[in-house]
Amino acid sequence: MIATSMAVLQHTYAVPLARAAARSRSLSAFAVPTKAGVSVPSNARESQVLLGMSEPELQRLALDFGQEKYRGKQLHHLLYQRKVKDIQDFSNLPLAFRNDLQESGWRVGWSPIYQTVKAADGTIKLLIKLEDNRLIETVGIPVEDEKGSMRLTACVSSQVGCPLKCSFCATGKGGFSRNLQSHEIVEQVLAIEEVFKHRVTNVVFMGMGEPMLNMKSVLEAHRCLNKDIQIGQRMITISTVGVPNTIRRLASHKLQSTLAVSLHAPNQKLRESIVPSAKSYPLEALMKDCQDYFQKTSRRVSFEYALLAGVNDAEEHAVELADLLREWARGSHVNLIPFNPIDGSDYRRPYKKAVLAFANALESRKVTVSVRQTRGLDASAACGQLRNEFQKSPLVVESEEMESQPEFAVAC
Template sequence: MAALFHHVHSAPLARAVRSRAVSISSRATVTVPTPTPPPSRADPRVLLGLAEPELQQLALDFGQQRYRGKQLHQLIYKSKIREVRDFLQLPQSFRNDLEKAGWKVGRSPVHSVVRAADGTIKILIKLEDDRLIETVGIPVEEDSGSIRLTACVSSQVGCPLRCSFCATGKGGFSRNLLQHEIVEQVLAIEELFKNRVSNVVFMGMGEPMLNLKAVLGAHRCLNKDVQIGQRMITISTVGVPNTIKKLATYKLQSTLAVSLHAPNQKLREKIVPSAKSYPLEAIMKDCKDYFLETGRRVSFEYTLLAGVNDEVEHAVELAVLLHSWGRGSHVNLIPFNPIEGSEYRRPYKKAVLAFAAALESRQITVSIRQTRGLDASAACGQLRNEFQKSPMLASSDNPMPL
């Protein structure tokens, strides 16, 4: 009987999986000096990440009416139901068929939650292979009294690039996240805050450009299905050869944030080891071409490390670099957030303001990132956990339901 059922429903499974594969129109071969991630154990038959037309087709393939697919879409993205058996609006027979065919929503349990005094919340999500990823919800009260809720999402379990000031790289690298494992982070934040996420930044664990296919798939889902505007989404990168060019071909309205952290190649290589394979001149040319291709200004991230890259002379050199490659540059200054075992120090406020003033006096738009979640180790560069490299032990597995 089981074999017969599998035969009957092999067509919808194949079609649904194939439809997900074509959501990214092309693939590019990217040469990067990083280890090949091991294959994921996660089951690909997940509903989270499918668009409404795909869910409608899935319903038809299971002998249901098309509108059942629209119901599925509402249950997954609006009601945020975590288990197929809890889709009570659907016929019991449809739910049973989905479960027997191996379909699931694709939501992972929340292992733990850490709250900071400023309202920032760090969520540790336990994946199917028993590794933990971290995602951060950052609420900011607007002048109007409304709350702007930003989700800082991870794209990898750990990170292979090992930037010297970042805790994530020091914790090791396991694998890329799947599309639904990225999307579910935003849903988890919305559930915890009981509020809509208004902004998404791909600035959590990992290098998004090393997992570009899944990041673009998640971007589409967050935009079209979760209903977050493209201009409210930022994709960050420290720089991976060939990927900025590839991203430009999609002509997204989202922000590309490039982490420079130094105004010259020699200093950048000391701070960002992977910079050796992607010279500063090459990355700046790609940023210029990205602007010409998309019309979207590139934002440059710059982590200030006391006594290393925070002198006024560095600011002057940075301004010259940015002016030589285009106009209208924006620099986001990030005072270093302390991490265990680091030799770096956080700069004094006076040094940060002097650096910003030097850029502004040279017609470079500057913002200084407000540190959030520091006491919960949820600030920029602090995301790290002991289970990002190795799976959790059974004795450590203590998930906390939402």
């Protein structure tokens, strides 16, 4: 991350020189034009942000500003325990240190909540307004167990919109702007905690965007969520529709988090009709990568399957899916997701009878299955719905980042 890089580069220089360099970078910021004619301020991507930094990095930063090393530990506590949003509210730090940080262009990194929508079931969807005025969605999903304890899941976005156009996903209809920086992912979790006044227990990368197309920031955010915010790795799920070579890359990090692969179909032909990008990543190759992932990490892959009425929800599809998993991923878990209706889609939500028949067909063939409880239907909880409502026209921005995105569909 940029903040880390700056800290390392500055380590051997005096504080005044560090401040001068930061001011110079701030003054040299300029708008980068995109092909679509939309200007994106470069300083929106070059901001020096504290959120997302580890304790050792914050200690290094304190030393760079002529402070004692323990000031970095205090910074860490202020960011992740007290969740202070403004540097000037770091009351237990010397005023001179606070001023030096601000003068050098540092900020905490929180973005304002633009809109909050609460569903009758307690699900809350937030629209967060980023520094460049773009909107992202994050969802808080509370579930109470029999003992009255609450599990709070944060469903976070990894991109501003999506560069792809999955046929059943609202996010793609809203267009794509850019990848999120790691702190912009982390702040979604903190925003959910602030709204619920409760600790987030689980994080799922199942919001807007395809996490594997922004793996660097996703992994940086994963580290922060685990090490700094203290969410166990096994409580974090990274979802993907399947992007060639990325599952192998993820396996090399040997995370203990769950990998959820969105299948949506039991054969290549049907999958291509639902997820057009599957043409670039044959189902057999995807399943082979999932098999290798298990062998390298000892973590079984979970499979997501969106049930679309009259498309992929017949019992024969369930039988074919069971056969596929028996060949490539014995013992895997399938999460069935009845389609969450979105405006402008011809897809329909299957009847409960069809969902249960599909689940029973899998279970009778020794496949562990669960049916995801649909939450937040009255809060536009499907990915991209709320954001689209606040955009008078689709946000289609062809940026430099968009050019580099391959033709693969978003996880949903």
